[in-house]
Amino acid sequence: MAVVFVVARLLQARHPWLGFVAAFAEAAMVGGLADWFAVTALFRHPLGLPIPHTAIIPRNKDRIGANIAEFLEHNFITHEVLQNELRDVDFAGVSARWLAEDANSRAVAERLVGTIPAVVNMIDDRDAAEFFRGALGSSLKDVRLAPMLGQVLNVLVAGRQHVRLLQRVLGLVAKALEENRGYIRQKVHDHSPSWIPKMVDEKFYERLMNGIQSILDDMADENGEWRARFHRSIEDLIHELETSPEYEEKLRALLARGLHHPLFREYVGTVWSDVRARLLTAGTSPDSRLLARAQAALQVFAAALQQNPAIRAKLNDWMRGFAIEAVVERRSLIVSVVQRVIDKWDAETISQKLELQVGSDLQFIRINGTLVGGVVGLLLYCVSLALASGQ
Structure with a gap:
C-alpha cells in the first residue's frame, strides 16, 4: 500500500483519477499499520519498544492461566455438561462386544491370571498357613458346634x-x-x-x-x-x-487342641503348598485350565450382557454416574494441572503457542484491516470531492 500510495501521488498530476487510488492506498496503509500494531501488541512490544499496554499476553500470563482454568471448571467440567455428553454412550454394550471377541477375552484372562504368581510370591508360606488356621478358628468362633x-x-x-x-x-x-x-x-x-x-x-x-x-x-x-x-x-x-453345655465345651476344647496341634499346622502348610504350586502353574502356563475357565467366564458374561438390555442399562447408569462423580469431584485437581502448566511456561513460550494456534486468523485480521481502511479512506476522499465541488 505504501508503494501504491507513492506511485499514485507521483502520477496524479498527469492522471487525476489516481487520486482515488492514492486515497485508498493511504487509508489502507494506515489501517494495516494500526491492525499490525494491535495484533503485535497482544504478544510482544511492537518494534521492541516498551509502549504501555502492549505485550498483553506475556504480562498477564498467570491471570490468563487462572481464567482458563476457572472457565474450564465452571463451563465444561460440570454435572450438566458431562451428563449430556455421556447420556448416549453405551459403556456396557461396547465392553460386552469387545469381550465377546476371542482375542480380547483371552488378553483380559491372561492379564488377570498373570497377576496370580506375583500375588502368590508376595505371601510367605508360614504366614499363609497361619492365616488359614486363624481364619478357620475365627469362622467357627461364634458357631455352636x-x-x-x-x-x-x-x-x-x-x-x-x-x-x-x-x-x-x-x-x-x-x-x-x-x-x-x-x-x-x-x-x-x-x-x-x-x-x-x-x-x-x-x-x-x-x-x-x-x-x-x-x-x-x-x-x-x-x-x-x-x-x-x-x-x-x-x-x-x-x-x-x-x-448339654458340657458337650459344647468339650467340642470347643477339642477344636482348640486340634487347631494348635503340630499335625494340623503341618497339614495346613501342606495344603497351602499344594494350592500355591497349582496357582503358580496356572498363572504361568499358557494352556492352564484356569486361564481357559477365566476366558470362558468372560465370554459368558459378555454374551449375557449383550442379551439383557435391563442389566446393560443399569450398568451404564452406574458407570456414567461413577465417571461423572469421579471427574466432577476432582475437577479442581484437573484444572489446577492446566494452571500449573501455564504458570511454568515463560512469557515467550505462551505467546508463541497462542500465536501459532491463531496465526492464520491474525494474518486475515491485518489484511482485512488494510482493505477496510482503504475503503473508508476512498469513501472519505469521495465525500471531500463532493463537498469541494458543491462550494
Whole structure:
C-alpha cells in the first residue's frame, strides 16, 4: 500500500483519477499499520519498544492461566455438561462386544491370571498357613458346634443314613475278620500258655470267632437288641448335643487342641503348598485350565450382557454416574494441572503457542484491516470531492 500510495501521488498530476487510488492506498496503509500494531501488541512490544499496554499476553500470563482454568471448571467440567455428553454412550454394550471377541477375552484372562504368581510370591508360606488356621478358628468362633453336630445327626437319622453307616462298618469289620483269620489264630496261640494243648487253643479260637460273628450278626439284625441299643444311643447323643453345655465345651476344647496341634499346622502348610504350586502353574502356563475357565467366564458374561438390555442399562447408569462423580469431584485437581502448566511456561513460550494456534486468523485480521481502511479512506476522499465541488 505504501508503494501504491507513492506511485499514485507521483502520477496524479498527469492522471487525476489516481487520486482515488492514492486515497485508498493511504487509508489502507494506515489501517494495516494500526491492525499490525494491535495484533503485535497482544504478544510482544511492537518494534521492541516498551509502549504501555502492549505485550498483553506475556504480562498477564498467570491471570490468563487462572481464567482458563476457572472457565474450564465452571463451563465444561460440570454435572450438566458431562451428563449430556455421556447420556448416549453405551459403556456396557461396547465392553460386552469387545469381550465377546476371542482375542480380547483371552488378553483380559491372561492379564488377570498373570497377576496370580506375583500375588502368590508376595505371601510367605508360614504366614499363609497361619492365616488359614486363624481364619478357620475365627469362622467357627461364634458357631455352636454341639447343636450343629446334633442337627447333622438328626438329618442322618431321618434319612436312615446312620443305619447304612452302621452296616458299612459292620461289613468292614466282618471282612477284616475273615481276611485276618490266620493272623488272629496265630495271636491266640502266641498268647496262650505253652502247657495248653493246641487243640484247646483251636477250640478257644473257634469260640472267639464264633462269638464275634454272633455279635456282628445281632448288630446287623434290624429287630435285634443291639440295633435297639444303637438307636437309643444315637437319640440320647443327639439330645445331649442339643441341650448339654458340657458337650459344647468339650467340642470347643477339642477344636482348640486340634487347631494348635503340630499335625494340623503341618497339614495346613501342606495344603497351602499344594494350592500355591497349582496357582503358580496356572498363572504361568499358557494352556492352564484356569486361564481357559477365566476366558470362558468372560465370554459368558459378555454374551449375557449383550442379551439383557435391563442389566446393560443399569450398568451404564452406574458407570456414567461413577465417571461423572469421579471427574466432577476432582475437577479442581484437573484444572489446577492446566494452571500449573501455564504458570511454568515463560512469557515467550505462551505467546508463541497462542500465536501459532491463531496465526492464520491474525494474518486475515491485518489484511482485512488494510482493505477496510482503504475503503473508508476512498469513501472519505469521495465525500471531500463532493463537498469541494458543491462550494
